[in-house]
Amino acid sequence: MKIAVDGMGGDNSPRVVVEGSIQALKEFEDLQIIITGKQNEINKELSKYEYDKNKITVVNATEVIDANDHPVMAIRRKKDSSLVKALNLVKNNEADAIISAGSTGAFMAGSLFIVGRINGIDRPALAPIMPGKNGKFMVVDCGANVDCKPNNLVQFAHMGKIYFENVLGVKNPSIGLVNIGVEEEKGNELTKATYKLLKNEAINFVGNIEPRDVPLGNTDIVVCDGFVGNTILKMYEGVSSSIFDVLKSEIMSSTRTKIGGLLLKPIFKKFKTKFDYKEYGGAAFIGVKGICIKAHGSSDGKALKNAIKQAIIFYDNKIIEKISNEIESL
Helix, strand or coil, X not given: CEEEEECCCCCCCCHHHHHHHHHHHHHCCCCEEEEEECHXXXXXXXXXXXXXXXXXXXXXXXXXXXXXXXXXXXXXXXXXXXXXXXXXXXXXXXXXXXXXXXXXXXXXXXXXXXXXXCCCCCCCEEEEEECCCCCCEXXXXXXXXXXXXXXXHHHHHHHHHHHHHHHCCCCCCEEEEECXXXXXXXXXXXXXXXXXXXXXXXXXEEEEEXXXXXXXXXXXXXXXXXXXXXXXXXXXXXXXXXXXXXXXHHHCCCHHHHHHHHHCHHHHHHHHHHCCHHHCCEEEEECECCEEEEXXXXXXXXXXXXXXXXXXXXXXXXXXXXXHHHHHHC
């Protein structure tokens, strides 16, 4: 399998891109990586490692798309950017997948305009796997589509089902619709119309789910428009970060609490690992014709490696083909 990695995307590129790529080569066989970006900078980082030189190729790119660039205009104008070059490798079948920790908006726009949609898909969606109290869950959509129609959310549910079944191995996953109440008549026009459609689909639809119940992880796939999904994601990240900061502050406040913290250190470590985004790698853009994985902007080498792992699982399980067949059958 060949994976293109945006070498200049993310807060700590190209250092963590190279680090994650090297880690992936050590863990996965039959893997080749193409890193796009400023060749001199990438080669300087590669020179720090011992690795099979035949398994990493660097494709020079003179431009970088950053967070301040308008997503669509950046894709159109910065043809020699590391992101556009990586996307074109997937479009031209020179790579089987792309990983980027760069601008989410630009990556989404490029995935749509360069790689293209699966036939029958109206709106591709950003679908991260997130940690819950009782198990992992997926949010679809998490920011790719701010304004949606009921049919878009129905497609999100079907694409999420295919991904969850094949990547996480959960057969007939439960699917819930984010709403302000569990009753069918609750919500705005979008959620009420979507509920009527979802309850008649051949999926395990469990009804509305309130935001306070999302973190429990009792519902495998949480469906919503991108505005709601992105709000859930950012609130989730903020609350998690705040909890860790408060705990650390309280533990360090006195000798007594420091001793207690030391005794509880194994529990805290396990808790942090469970809720660490690095363990999940990235979020897939589902609904496009290529494997596109968005890694967190502040990813380290481990997170990049796990994003590559996610792309490999996506590829091995033929997710794009299965989504295409699912949508065709609707």
